[in-house]
Amino acid sequence: xxxxxxxxxxxxxxxxxxxxxxxxxxxxxxxxxxxxxxxxxxxxxxxxxxxxxxxxxxxxxxxxxxxxxxxxxxxxxxxxxxxxxxxxxxxxxxxxxxxxxxxxxxxxxxxxxxxxxxxxxxxxxxxxxxxxxxxxxxxxxxxxxxxxxxxxxxxxxxxxxxxxxxxxxxxxxxxxxxxxxxxxxxxxxxxxxxxxxxxxxxxxxxxxxxxxxxxxxxxxxxxxxxxxxxxxxxxxxxxxxxxxxxxxxxxxxxxxxxxxxxxxxxxxxxxxxxxxxxxxxxxxxxxxxxxxxxxxxxxxxxxxxxxxxxxxxxxxxxxxxxxxxxxxxxxxxxxxxxxxxxxxxxxxxxxxxxxxxxxxxxxxxxxxxxxxxxx
Amino acid sequence: xxxxxxxxxxxxxxxxxxxxxxxxxxxxxxxxxxxxxxxxxxxxxxxxxxxxxxxxxxxxxxxxxxxxxxxxxxxxxxxxxxxxxxxxxxxxxxxxxxxxxxxxxxxxxxxxxxxxxxxxxxxxxxxxxxxxxxxxxxxxxxxxxxxxxxxxxxxxxxxxxxxxxxxxxxxxxxxxxxxxxxxxxxxxxxxxxxxxxxxxxxxxxxxxxxxxxxxxxxxxxxxxxxxxxxxxxxxxxxxxxxxxxxxxxxxxxxxxxxxxxxxxxxxxxxxxxxxxxxxxxxxxxxxxxxxxxxxxxxxxxxxxxxxxxxxxxxxxxxxxxxxxxxxxxxxxxxxxxxxxxxxxxxxxxxxxxxxxxxxxxxxxxxxxxxxxxxx
DNA sequence: CGACCTGTTGACAACGGTGTCATGGCCAGT
DNA sequence: ACTGGCCATGACACCGTTGTCAACAGGTCG
Numbered sequence: 001x002x003x004x005x006x007x008x009x010x011x012x013x014x015x016x017x018x019x020x021x022x023x024x025x026x027x028x029x030x031x032x033x034x035x036x037x038x039x040x041x042x043x044x045x046x047x048x049x050x051x052x053x054x055x056x057x058x059x060x061x062x063x064x065x066x067x068x069x070x071x072x073x074x075x076x077x078x079x080x081x082x083x084x085x086x087x088x089x090x091x092x093x094x095x096x097x098x099x100x101x102x103x104x105x106x107x108x109x110x111x112x113x114x115x116x117x118x119x120x121x122x123x124x125x126x127x128x129x130x131x132x133x134x135x136x137x138x139x140x141x142x143x144x145x146x147x148x149x150x151x152x153x154x155x156x157x158x159x160x161x162x163x164x165x166x167x168x169x170x171x172x173x174x175x176x177x178x179x180x181x182x183x184x185x186x187x188x189x190x191x192x193x194x195x196x197x198x199x200x201x202x203x204x205x206x207x208x209x210x211x212x213x214x215x216x217x218x219x220x221x222x223x224x225x226x227x228x229x230x231x232x233x234x235x236x237x238x239x240x241x242x243x244x245x246x247x248x249x250x251x252x253x254x255x256x257x258x259x260x261x262x263x264x265x266x267x268x269x270x271x272x273x274x275x276x277x278x279x280x281x282x283x284x285x286x287x288x289x290x291x292x293x294x295x296x297x298x299x300x301x302x303x304x305x306x307x308x309x310x311x312x313x314x315x316x317x318x319x320x321x322x323x324x325x326x327x328x329x330x331x332x333x334x335x336x337x338x339x340x341x342x343x344x345x346x347x348x349x350x351x352x353x354x355x356x357x358x359x360x361x362x363x364x365x366x367x368x369x370x371x372x373x374x375x
Numbered sequence: 376x377x378x379x380x381x382x383x384x385x386x387x388x389x390x391x392x393x394x395x396x397x398x399x400x401x402x403x404x405x406x407x408x409x410x411x412x413x414x415x416x417x418x419x420x421x422x423x424x425x426x427x428x429x430x431x432x433x434x435x436x437x438x439x440x441x442x443x444x445x446x447x448x449x450x451x452x453x454x455x456x457x458x459x460x461x462x463x464x465x466x467x468x469x470x471x472x473x474x475x476x477x478x479x480x481x482x483x484x485x486x487x488x489x490x491x492x493x494x495x496x497x498x499x500x501x502x503x504x505x506x507x508x509x510x511x512x513x514x515x516x517x518x519x520x521x522x523x524x525x526x527x528x529x530x531x532x533x534x535x536x537x538x539x540x541x542x543x544x545x546x547x548x549x550x551x552x553x554x555x556x557x558x559x560x561x562x563x564x565x566x567x568x569x570x571x572x573x574x575x576x577x578x579x580x581x582x583x584x585x586x587x588x589x590x591x592x593x594x595x596x597x598x599x600x601x602x603x604x605x606x607x608x609x610x611x612x613x614x615x616x617x618x619x620x621x622x623x624x625x626x627x628x629x630x631x632x633x634x635x636x637x638x639x640x641x642x643x644x645x646x647x648x649x650x651x652x653x654x655x656x657x658x659x660x661x662x663x664x665x666x667x668x669x670x671x672x673x674x675x676x677x678x679x680x681x682x683x684x685x686x687x688x689x690x691x692x693x694x695x696x697x698x699x700x701x702x703x704x705x706x707x708x709x710x711x712x713x714x715x716x717x718x719x720x721x722x723x724x725x726x727x728x729x730x731x732x733x734x735x736x737x738x739x740x741x742x743x744x745x746x747x748x749x750x
Numbered sequence: 751c752g753a754c755c756t757g758t759t760g761a762c763a764a765c766g767g768t769g770t771c772a773t774g775g776c777c778a779g780t
Numbered sequence: 781a782c783t784g785g786c787c788a789t790g791a792c793a794c795c796g797t798t799g800t801c802a803a804c805a806g807g808t809c810g
Binding site: 112147 | 488501681
Binding site: 037038039049050053054056057081082084085086087088089090091 | 795796797798799
């Protein structure tokens with residue numbers, strides 16, 4: 001300690017008098033992580049720091065000769081800009097925050113993978129966080145991403161109002177899978193009511209009158225939309241909605257299993273099931289197999305691994321994570337530099353989905369012994 | 376240098392003379408993202424910036440009264456430290472980089488989800504990146520994470536030497552799923568040879584002599600270990616390894632399907648299959664179903680969704696992503712503050728795995744018509 | 751020929767924190 | 781009472797980059 005510093009003047013005795021690196025010994029624990037700085041580049045090229053910065057950012061008003069000299073210096077030092085410094089000074093960086101229910105969820109992992117590769121191609125990295133479907137946590141996470149100066153965020157909102165404009169402080173956002181309610185933001189979703197309508201009609205077309213609806217309890221537009229499609233299809237077929245068949249408390253695979261058992265044990269049991277999400281289907285399919293009831297028809301909203309290999313194979317609505325992610329990445333990038341900020345797409349963007357018949361959706365309803373007589 | 380010295384008059388005329396905020400109008404495009412700064416906190420508490428910083432970091436030598444005043448000020452302003460500034464100055468931040476083959480892969484998404492929640496609990500966020508199993512990209516990605524001053528990185532290395540100590544520049548690293556070769560780093564893996572040995576023995580115990588090995592072509596310790604276990608089990612049973620049955624070119628689901636067809640079409644066809652990864656099993660199972668060959672025995676290294684629901688259910692080695700992730704997070708955290716850096720675990724950490732019999736692994740070998748007569 | 755641009759370039763001050771060292775008060779040791 | 785040491789605190793530089801503005805060169809125009 002108490003090294004040179006014989007003069008009580010100049011507190012730090014920084015690197016200005018000295019060249020530079022000799023001081024490293026003093027702070028033992030400090031990691032040396034960054035390579036050459038822009039200052040080094042500038043020095044090598046014989047220009048000022050600011051000019052080097054201009055070249056780095058393709059700034060205007062740099063002569064061709066200077067530009068080339070600086071670029072050469074960057075090359076030879078294999079310079080890379082420091083994201084933290086840039087972020088601190090410029091107020092934004094090349095990172096996009098991604099917030100989903102859970103990265104372990106089959107749907108969101110595919111979504112995240114596609115987002116990552118699309119954003120990476122545009123030079124952005126992904127900062128990932130799971131909201132666990134908790135609105136509080138979700139808002140915290142988004143705020144923290146915003147404070148980190150993410151260039152933008154992509155969120156699967158746990159509720160339409162979970163994120164407010166104040167939380168974003170101007171950071172561009174794109175919602176995925178579910179509609180969010182922020183001014184000027186785009187939401188990329190699939191046509192939930194429409195596809196649910198088709199799925200239900202598909203089951204009705206195979207003679208079913210007792211179609212159970214399995215859905216999670218969250219009050220999301222997505223969920224509501226799917227229920228609405230289901231109702232509309234029933235209404236058109238002149239079938240009344242039976243509350244005993246609409247099971248809106250399936251929040252995970254095991255509760256889905258329970259609900260399956262219940263709708264099959266009714267006095268007038270379900271002969272077909274419409275499962276509102278692939279996550280639920282992951283509980284429904286094992287349940288049907290376990291109960292030995294593979295004679296029950298099933299359509300799943302959302303494809304899943306092995307859906308094609310179980311016996312019978314599961315008919316699904318292909319609510320493609322990949323397509324949603326692709327559209328979302330494009331929408332967000334349109335709001336980010338080098339594009340015109342504020343001129344990207346807005347509002348609800350629907351990506352197409354389609355029904356994939358594989359077997360379970362085409363199981364015909366049983367003859368219905370005396371019901372017909374009674375009616 | 377001795378640059379300005381005599382003062383060529385103050386260049387910028389910054390905010391020092393002025394109060395402050397009036398300048399906002401000038402820079403139109405700049406987002407206002409950060410809330411109150413530590414300076415604001417200090418001012419409100421009536422202490423110096425440095426003292427506020429000390430309170431923020433639980434620094435020593437702060438009187439109780441001062442500490443409380445500062446904390447109160449932080450509360451009332453709802454102050455949050457700026458990660459970029461902290462990272463820039465302190466040389467590290469509360470982010471852990473996670474690099475896996477692909478976040479869309481079933482195994483890695485579960486791994487990532489567990490890592491995220493474990494690290495989040497310790498106050499770290501996750502910066503996620505996929506390597507796509509390309510060594511070059513992997514190294515680039517790791518370097519970029521290091522330059523971002525990640526507190527640490529967790530990597531599923533595409534090869535044991537893909538990452539060097541130079542790339543890390545002292546950043547703590549933990550390898551997952553496959554052994555990496557960096558001094559002082561831990562690698563969390565499962566007991567590949569041992570579990571492969573058990574899996575193969577399990578098949579042999581059910582009478583099989585023609586057991587096919589499906590594996591990817593990568594030259595990883597993981598892959599080699601699993602092959603080694605397979606060989607050892609065969610050797611113990613006095614069975615020679617048949618090159619026609621060892622298929623090491625299965626790099627994705629579709630090639631796995633092809634290889635399944637081939638081993639079943641041999642003159643002396645396989646009666647059992649040992650699939651070296653859940654990714655491959657995702658091709659093998661559909662293939663067997665498609666070919667109508669569910670009489671073929673199968674053990675999969677790695678569990679997967681629906682393995683329990685296909686008919687017959689698939690016997691697996693439960694090479695749990697969750698357990699690996701948990702152990703890896705703990706290992707990394709032990710290398711990070713507030714722990715003693717350099718005193719965390721090192722070397723290879725094996726997490727236990729176990730065989731889960733479900734059906735396909737217990738299918739008995741066919742009587743083998745004339746083979747016995749011939750032999 | 752001087753006033754006026756225009757196009758390049760550089761000095762300097764931030765961004766929001768943390769490390770280093772100095773300072774001043776208070777107390778124990780001699 | 782004097783001295784040295786410890787504690788609490790603050791002044792200041794600095795991390796690596798970009799925004800602001802001044803300065804200066806060379807050309808155009810009246």
